[in-house]
């Protein structure tokens with residue numbers, strides 16, 4: 001009999017988690033949170049819609065912070081190095097989630113399936129661990145949940161406009177089913193769900209392979225891509241210079257995309273590397289948003305001026321070498 005994820009994640013008998021169970025789940029979940037940061041960073045150049053780039057730039061930083069919350073709790077529970085034993089299931093889930101072919105597939109798999117299951121797992125832990133003995137775990141998860149729930153609400157709304165054809169809906173539904181089956185294979189996000197008896201090894205849809213890292217950043221149809229940058233305004237044209245300045249601010253998304261790609265390309269680094277790069281990436285997204293905000297006040301959008309095509313690969317190897325040399 002095939003076992004579905006929802007039946008695995010909704011036990012009829014409430015869980016009663018022992019300390020070892022809590023530690024094992026926290027280790028798995030903190031690893032998945034930082035992998036979610038890497039996935040969102042890796043896909044940042046591959047997502048076309050400008051506003052979605054801004055949102056996932058925030059989410060990748062939130063996920064890194066959620067990972068830190070769980071790691072802090074693990075340290076209190078005397079697990080000072082939660083990465084000491086690599087979790088092969090985490091690696092397989094990460095590779096599977098990365099291997100969507102279209103941005104709407106990636107986003108629907110990550111948010112509508114994977115992050116939905118993360119939220120369910122957090123709620124299960126809050127209900128299942130001891131309210132007195134393990135109160136700090138409950139407090140940590142309760143700090144995480146509101147941001148995760150906001151992420152899910154955003155994705156549910158945003159994806160409606162992206163799945164605007166029957167074919168896109170079919171592909172997104174097929175991808176979500178693949179992620180669901182992969183999660184069952186890997187015993188859910190917690191790694192503690194029962195093994196699906198008789199399940200065949202889950203494979204990617206035909207013709208699919210991991211598209212990461214993206215060599216070039218994508219832009220949506222509003223943007224005009226040119227070979228050369230816009231020319232500098234004349235010195236006495238103050239209005240044009242102001243527009244030029246804030247348009248350049250919006251282009252800091254290009255720095256964010258390179259840092260996002262670095263999060264994915266620099267595999268096997270220490271957790272602190274991903275945390276710091278995630279903050280830098282989010283800061284560049286914010287700088288882009290600052291430019292957007294000022295341009296909007298002036299009656300413009302970042303796509304009003306031509307932009308050059310941005311290569312996202314290359315910087316990461318430099319950063320990786322610099323970090324590993326320390």
Ligand SMILES: [Fe+2]
Pocket residue numbers: 252255283284287
């Ligand atoms: Fe910046």
